[in-house]
Amino acid sequence: MGKRSGIAWLAAPEPHDYAAAVSYLALLYEKPAVRAMVQRLRRAPAASFKAKDIFRASGLSLLGISNVHVKKDQAKIARGKRLSPLLLVRDKLHGKVVIADGYHRLCAVYSFDEDSEIPCRIV
Numbered sequence: 877m878g879k880r881s882g883i884a885w886l887a888a889p890e891p892h893d894y895a896a897a898v899s900y901l902a903l904l905y906e907k908p909a910v911r912a913m914v915q916r917l918r919r920a921p922a923a924s925f926k927a928k929d930i931f932r933a934s935g936l937s938l939l940g941i942s943n944v945h946v947k948k949d950q951a952k953i954a955r956g957k958r959l960s961p962l963l964l965v966r967d968k969l970h971g972k973v974v975i976a977d978g979y980h981r982l983c984a985v986y987s988f989d990e991d992s993e994i995p996c997r998i999v
Contacts, residue, residue: 884958884959885995900977927986930996931986949985
């Protein structure tokens with residue numbers, strides 16, 4: 877995917893990102909629905925959205941820079957290490973976007989540039 881706002885990104889999510897998505901989504905949805913969502917995420921084409929828009933659509937709060945996971949991702953950004961794209965699920969019933977994986981990365985990127993385009997897979 878290259879760089880956006882000076883932030884390097886992997887071309888595709890890493891395998892462990894899908895496992896993390898399953899773990900989180902299993903708290904919100906039944907197991908068969910989670911399996912279907914993650915299968916669709918694996919096949920979803922690359923997309924990108926501004927960090928600030930993902931936050932607005934998710935309804936989540938920005939984690940502070942004191943969060944250890946956000947700090948780790950900020951350090952990766954500073955070293956030029958490539959980050960994994962976010963995994964997003966549209967919750968049409970509630971009119972929100974669920975961040976299935978990548979919340980800490982989103983917070984770290986936002987702290988650098990809220991207008992940064994973040995690559996993701998969305999279903």
